[in-house]
Amino acid sequence: MLDFENTPASKMSISKRGLVCGVGVNDVTFVTTLVVEGRSTLHPGYSAWLNMLKRCYSQEFHIRRPTYSKTDVCSEWLKFSSFLSWWKLNYVAGWVLDKDILGNGTLYSPETCVYVPMHINNFIEASQASRGECPIGVSKTSSGKFHSYCRNNQTNKRVNLGYFDTADEASNARLNYKLQLVEDMRSELDLINPKLFTALQQKVRSII
Secondary structure (H helix, E strand, C coil): CCCCCCCECCHHHHHCCCCECCCEECCCCECCEEEECCEEEECHHHHHHHHHHHHHHCHHHHHHCHHHHHCEECHHHHEHHHHHHHHHHHCCCCCEEECCCCCCCCEECCCCCEEECHHHHCCCCCCHHHCCCCCCCEEECCCCCEEEEEEECCCCEEEEEEEECCHHHHHHHHHHHHHHHHHHCHHHHHHHCCCHHHHHHHHHHHHC
């Protein structure tokens, strides 16, 4: 186990620290990078902080993921020490930092972020732009019926929900299925964060 926080950074290295992604301040007194056998390794909390800043403020990243150009990091988390304090209390290995379920998807902050398993992070689907002429998860067939379908986030398999006379009926069938999936995850959600269950229900209703 690499011991970053008991390895003090030299005064010279601290003095040479510039802004991270043009906005972040690395204000800790220990090293955030250690070199072992010629390989550099970042402090895992610093790596999470750096990736968050890149998603919000890296033009190169925005070329690949333009929706992130509208996201920000709260002023508190622009200091690494502040983010690190929150990270130590909330990070779970193998989970991902989610800003969409508790928040509106535009801000990283202690109030809007939570670490969740990947299947929960992926539960909220694409934006309005991906809908096309029909609601998300609905397609019109050659017979004029509307096919309703949904991906089960636990099995990662698409589930066919039936054929309906109207797009609204098909969309409602999908909404009810998604809400049932949330209900099935309730005990897991409550263990992670007591706000997650209600927030995820509201999010599902808002994007169907």
